Amino acid sequence: MKFYGRKKQLNQLKKEMAFDDMRMSLIYGRRRVGKSELIKQAIKESGIKSIYYECKQVTEASNVQSICQIVSEVLGLPKLGYTSIEELMNYVFTLAKEENIVFVLDEYPYLRENIKGLDSILQSLVDKYRDTSKLKLIILGSYVDIMKSLLEHSNPLFGRVDLVIDLKQMDYFESALFYPNMSDEDKVRIYSVFGGIPYFNRLVDDKKTVKENIIDLIASPGARLENEVSMYLNAEISKIVNANEVFEALAKGFSKYSDILSQSHVSSGPTLVDVLDKLIKMEVVEKTTPINDENNKKKAGYYICDNLSLFYFRYIFKYSSQLKIMDSDVFYNKYISDDFEEKYVPHKFEEICRQYLIRQNRLGKIEPVIEKIGKYYYDDPKTHTNGENRVKFLSV
Numbered sequence: 001m002k003f004y005g006r007k008k009q010l011n012q013l014k015k016e017m018a019f020d021d022m023r024m025s026l027i028y029g030r031r032r033v034g035k036s037e038l039i040k041q042a043i044k045e046s047g048i049k050s051i052y053y054e055c056k057q058v059t060e061a062s063n064v065q066s067i068c069q070i071v072s073e074v075l076g077l078p079k080l081g082y083t084s085i086e087e088l089m090n091y092v093f094t095l096a097k098e099e100n101i102v103f104v105l106d107e108y109p110y111l112r113e114n115i116k117g118l119d120s121i122l123q124s125l126v127d128k129y130r131d132t133s134k135l136k137l138i139i140l141g142s143y144v145d146i147m148k149s150l151l152e153h154s155n156p157l158f159g160r161v162d163l164v165i166d167l168k169q170m171d172y173f174e175s176a177l178f179y180p181n182m183s184d185e186d187k188v189r190i191y192s193v194f195g196g197i198p199y200f201n202r203l204v205d206d207k208k209t210v211k212e213n214i215i216d217l218i219a220s221p222g223a224r225l226e227n228e229v230s231m232y233l234n235a236e237i238s239k240i241v242n243a244n245e246v247f248e249a250l251a252k253g254f255s256k257y258s259d260i261l262s263q264s265h266v267s268s269g270p271t272l273v274d275v276l277d278k279l280i281k282m283e284v285v286e287k288t289t290p291i292n293d294e295n296n297k298k299k300a301g302y303y304i305c306d307n308l309s310l311f312y313f314r315y316i317f318k319y320s321s322q323l324k325i326m327d328s329d330v331f332y333n334k335y336i337s338d339d340f341e342e343k344y345v346p347h348k349f350e351e352i353c354r355q356y357l358i359r360q361n362r363l364g365k366i367e368p369v370i371e372k373i374g375k376y377y378y379d380d381p382k383t384h385t386n387g388e389n390r391v392k393f394l395s396v
Helices: 007-018 035-046 060-075 085-095 108-113 118-129 144-149 172-178 184-194 198-202 210-217 228-236 240-251 257-264 269-281 307-316 320-325 328-362
Strands: 023-028 050-054 101-106 135-141 163-166 285-288 301-304 370-380 385-395
Touching: 007 023, 007 035, 007 135, 007 163, 023 035, 023 144, 035 050, 035 101, 035 135, 050 060, 060 085, 085 101, 085 118, 085 135, 101 108, 108 118, 108 135, 108 144, 118 135, 135 144, 172 184, 172 198, 172 328, 184 210, 184 307, 184 328, 210 328, 228 240, 228 307, 240 257, 240 269, 240 301, 240 307, 257 269, 269 285, 301 307, 307 328, 320 328, 328 370
Parallel strands: 023 135, 023 163, 050 101, 101 135
Antiparallel strands: 285 301, 370 385
């Protein structure tokens, strides 16, 4: 399976792995964003011996037993009989005194929830072996709040992490690498639906039309991604009804707090605040303000920034009953086709333009340098009109 993009993060990880001393890295980001594939690719390119374990929601003993088996297989050792994570980790740190070894704990929060004081255990081992071991300890996790908490001053691991990667969705220019045989116009259309999640983009068949991909992957009963958005939300949010209400309001184009409150039927303002805060932390919704009036809370807006979530709530969730009983082609033509081409894709193309400006700006190809990119609020007293221009930038 070919690996696309993430050159900066790959180079960062390979650099860490090349050090001749003990290093600790932390990688976090939402589900499906490509954390596991990134670290596997870095290990592959570095050629360093590695122990990779995906933590399970089971007891400490079960996780330790599984890790022992992997350590034995990778390093050619007899069967290990450790029963605690502290004993096992201590052994792995000593093994790495003579050679570089990469030790990956994927989905670390699963291990952490069933082992009391795991952060303190790791902190003690990192401090003990910092100057004597060559182990490269890498922790991955999809629960962003938990992973970020490991970096806080109150956490035992504070100050022990050498590299932090907050892995975001790919932009259009990296995502389009997954479907090279499509026209530029169709690449924009596909990105507008599936966004920058590598897992989704690997499912795209660039020998099919945009319509065929949409129907096959999300807009037909039993499609591969039909329930992807709802499952992700259910895994992260306890009161999914409120989240669905908010998403529906946002998908209809309501962005102001007061409008979302009135349209979503959420029971109260505090409840809406909690839901929006959670969705923002999950990186499926973003809060924006005009670049020329950033401190004006009245002009703040909320938008679905995850493409698949927006597409799902705009076309699939709303018409889920019809989807189950209609022919997929008929459903697409009736509920998706026109709005998708005339409104949805043009709006997403604006985001691609913003990404292009950011890329060029980072490369130093824009003079004068751009300091802000975003929406620009205008208020014309002569015509009594106001509103927002979507993609504007300020230079100095």
